[in-house]
Amino acid sequence: MPAPDPAEDLALLVEAARAAGELASQYAGPTPVLHEKPGGQGPVTEADLAVDRLLHQRLTEARPEYGWLSEETLDGPGRLARRRVFIVDPIDGTRAFADGLDSWAHSLAIVEAGAVIAAVIYLPLKSKIYAASLGGGATLNGAPIHPTAQAAAEGARVLAARPVMETMHWRGEVPAFERHHRPSLAWRLSLVAEGAFDAMLTLRPSWEWDIAAGALILAEAGARVTDRQGKPLKFNNPHPQVNGVLAAGPALHRVLLRALRQPEDAPRLV
Numbered sequence: 001m002p003a004p005d006p007a008e009d010l011a012l013l014v015e016a017a018r019a020a021g022e023l024a025s026q027y028a029g030p031t032p033v034l035h036e037k038p039g040g041q042g043p044v045t046e047a048d049l050a051v052d053r054l055l056h057q058r059l060t061e062a063r064p065e066y067g068w069l070s071e072e073t074l075d076g077p078g079r080l081a082r083r084r085v086f087i088v089d090p091i092d093g094t095r096a097f098a099d100g101l102d103s104w105a106h107s108l109a110i111v112e113a114g115a116v117i118a119a120v121i122y123l124p125l126k127s128k129i130y131a132a133s134l135g136g137g138a139t140l141n142g143a144p145i146h147p148t149a150q151a152a153a154e155g156a157r158v159l160a161a162r163p164v165m166e167t168m169h170w171r172g173e174v175p176a177f178e179r180h181h182r183p184s185l186a187w188r189l190s191l192v193a194e195g196a197f198d199a200m201l202t203l204r205p206s207w208e209w210d211i212a213a214g215a216l217i218l219a220e221a222g223a224r225v226t227d228r229q230g231k232p233l234k235f236n237n238p239h240p241q242v243n244g245v246l247a248a249g250p251a252l253h254r255v256l257l258r259a260l261r262q263p264e265d266a267p268r269l270v
Helices: 006-027 046-062 077-081 094-098 185-193 208-221 250-259
Strands: 067-070 084-092 105-112 115-123 128-133 138-140 157-159 178-180 199-202 224-226 245-248
Touching: 006 046, 006 084, 006 105, 006 115, 006 128, 046 067, 046 084, 046 105, 067 077, 067 208, 084 094, 084 115, 084 185, 084 208, 105 185, 105 208, 115 185, 115 208, 128 185, 128 208, 138 208, 157 185, 185 199, 185 208, 185 245, 199 250, 208 224, 208 245, 224 250, 245 250
Parallel strands: 067 084, 157 178, 157 199
Antiparallel strands: 084 105, 105 115, 115 128, 128 138, 199 245, 224 245
């Protein structure tokens, strides 16, 4: 039996994301109990776990042949042998969620042979649903989206954490861009895809569930998205992390990539 096409998989993700939003919204507000996961893996609430259970049930019942990778599910090697894999962050921006803010998202993706073929990022309290399927373009609430044409680092509006501004990360002076921040990494990627910001940069190893959906939405919108060294992003890795993320329109991506210090630029001991 042939696998569903990406558009069919996208429809499944949209339906599941909306159901997740309904469930999570019942917990929303400054009431969920926040726990820190062991090993510095970040926070979790009862809402994260409830949404994870709902998504796992809905998605794997609909596509039992697909593998599963989620921030809130114990990982195992079984997914590596599957042709297609769900990659899910039940709630991206858990601290914001627990603080009663509206800047959290559900991030859902389907990966085949290391590439994302369908993706949804849904912010229920902002009524924003970003979606993309391979070859089908990217949308926000059904309308096509595209990145900005910004080509210069100077004056660009870049979503990045404060440590990105340290001089050690740049070949010369830190580019004179405007630094902004949002708590959800998935939403940051989406904001660049829709042209609300010019670029997004994180230099830390990034979990696949945070970025898989955003990577396709960016690419289908017409942006360029790579790791911090300019290498293509590949998903469903044995260890599900990639080497940072750089996302922007093609011209600005080239400028920022050239400005970033890379391992080969490090001083050599003699």
